[in-house]
Amino acid sequence: MASVNAPLSLHPDRLLPPDPEVRPIARRLYAAVRDLPIVSPHGHVDARMLVADQPFADPAHLLLQPDHYVTRLLHAAGVPLADLGVGSGPLPEDRARAAWRLLCANWQVLRGTPVRFWFDTELADIFGVTERPGAANADALYDQISAALRDPACRPKALLQRFGIEFLATTDDPADDLAAHAALAADPAVTTRVAPTFRPDRYLEPASPGWAGAVDRLGEVADVDVGDYDGYLTALAARRRYFVAHGAVSADHGHADAIAAPLDAAVAAGIYARARKGEATEAEATAFRRAMMLEMARMSCEDGLVMTLHPGIHRNHHPPTHARYGPDTGHDIPVAVEYTRALQPLLERFGTHPRLHLVLFTVDADVLSREIAPLAGFYPSVYAGAPWWFLDNPTAIREFHGAVTEIAGLSRLSGFIDDTRAFCSIPARHDMSRRLDAGFLARLVAEHRLDEDEATDSLIDLVSTQPRKVFKI
Structure with missing residues (x-):
């Protein structure tokens, strides 16, 4: 059994290959990218939080409540979401402290997950924590982090600079006025480029409530x-066009499937008219949404927005939780998804268009080598999106390279995508990716498949050059 108040220490070789012949190579490769600026082309940080630049309320509100990676694991261990403050704003001090105690008392639940890696990195690197969380030191850690949060150096804008984030994309409703983005762009104190992302899903789904x-x-x-x-x-x-004028580089799509199927314009117009009156059938609404994916690709060829696609999620799998706490609260579950036949009509029309960049993500790992890698290995518009969400863990990232890189090559990868609402986890997530990519490339060097200078160049590309190229930054 672990001792109370055991040290929390970050091993300098964490996640690097243990092979004594490979590890020194990985160390050198990682050193080449460790301090490079962060390019984050897809995420969910709220731009308004950055504009307000107010001190974070407390450790629970910053590190626990918005992070469904954490809350879902605690919920699975029997901790009620209400006790963690899910779906709430800042909690009263007594409830925030109680939520933090629950996290610390259940710290063992995070073992073996990437969440533990990210959390350890955040606690040590940002807040100077040197003890592993547990029930015995929960209040002391709460007080230590709370004191740090009162320091101006821990306000959002200061952390943005401290984290070395050069580019940060948010996720935004097409009807948003983007005033927060305009304010950040005009603020000389903000050196990070904060860009909106066009997320039109709710407007393309006539069957969704309130469409x-x-x-x-x-x-x-x-x-x-x-x-x-x-x-x-x-x-x-x-x-x-409004989003492009405010700095957007991509349009993001996350539907139940990847199907893009044409509809005659007159048929689409008829479905639209019936949907406006609430009379469209479910089959018609689905056909309309699939036709709209072709329209979105056509518009991307016109306005240049990168099209990112991440289908295959059963949203809000537990209706009672959704009703009480809202969406994005930890119960979205992956389903199997197909890309090859689904995207053929889109790629037939636009797959070789010089302005289209289509980045394909998945949480269905089986399709990486069977479908996504071959598509990215032929179509100049298609890129293989980095492992995300349920696949953004060390094992899956290593398997991703084996499944995708040997088929499509390093030049067809998107670069790392953190896809997070948890602001303070961004540097930890990117550091994890850099370490794992260094390990992958180091093995290629050790196997004499690459020279070390090529591996260094490739790693720099994955961290910096490739995401800028793919997302037209």
Whole structure:
């Protein structure tokens, strides 16, 4: 049994290969990228938080409540989400402290997960924590982190600079006025480029609750009559241009499947008219959404927004939790997904278009070598998105290289994507990726498949050059 108040220490060789012939190579490769700026082309940090630049309320509100990677594991261990403050804003001090105690008392639940790696890194590197959390020291750690959060050096803008984040993409509703992004762009104290991302899912799904009202709002902000299908398309295109004007580089899509299937314009217009009146069938709504994926690809060829696709998630798997706490609270579950036939109509039309960049993500690891890698290995528009969400762990990232790189090559990868709402975990997540990529490339050097200078160049590309190229930064 671990001792109370055991030391929390970060081994300098963590995640590097244990092979004594490979590890020294990995150390040298990692050293070449360890301190490079972070490029984060897809994530969920709230730009308004950065603009406000207010001190973080407390350790629970910063490190626990918004991180569904953590809360879902604790919930699985029997900790009620309500006790963790999920779905709430800052908690009263007594409840925030109680939530933090629950995290520390259940620290063993995180063993063997990437969450533990990220959390250890955050606690040690940002807040100077030197003891492993547990029930006995929960209050002391809470007080230590709370004191650090009162320091101006731990305010959002200061951390943004301290973390070395050069580019940070947020995820935004097409009807957002992007005032926070404009304020950050105009702030001379903010050297990070904070870019919005166009996320139109709710406007492409006629079967989703509130779709008609959302489309009406879209028309209002675009100053376009959305009474008919042509107006609807015009409004979407106008809002995409608005996002581009405010620095956006990508449009993000996360539907149930990857299917892009054409519809005759007259048929699409008819479904749109019926959907406006709440009369479209579920099959019609699905057909409409699949046709809209072709329209989104067409618009990307026109306005240059990178198209990122991450289907295959059963959203809100536990309806009672969704009803009480809302979406993104830890119960979205992966399902099997198919890409080859699903995307053929889109790639037939646009796969060789010089302006289209299509980044394919998955949480269905089986399709990486069978579908995504071969697609990225032929179509100049297609890139293999980094392992994310349930696959953003050491084992899956290592397997990703084996499944994708030998088929498509390093030049067809997106670079690392942190995809997080947990602001303070961003540097830890990128550091994990850099260490794992260094290990992969070091093995290629040890096997005499690459020279070390090539491996160094390739690692720098993965960390810095490739995400800028893929996302047109």
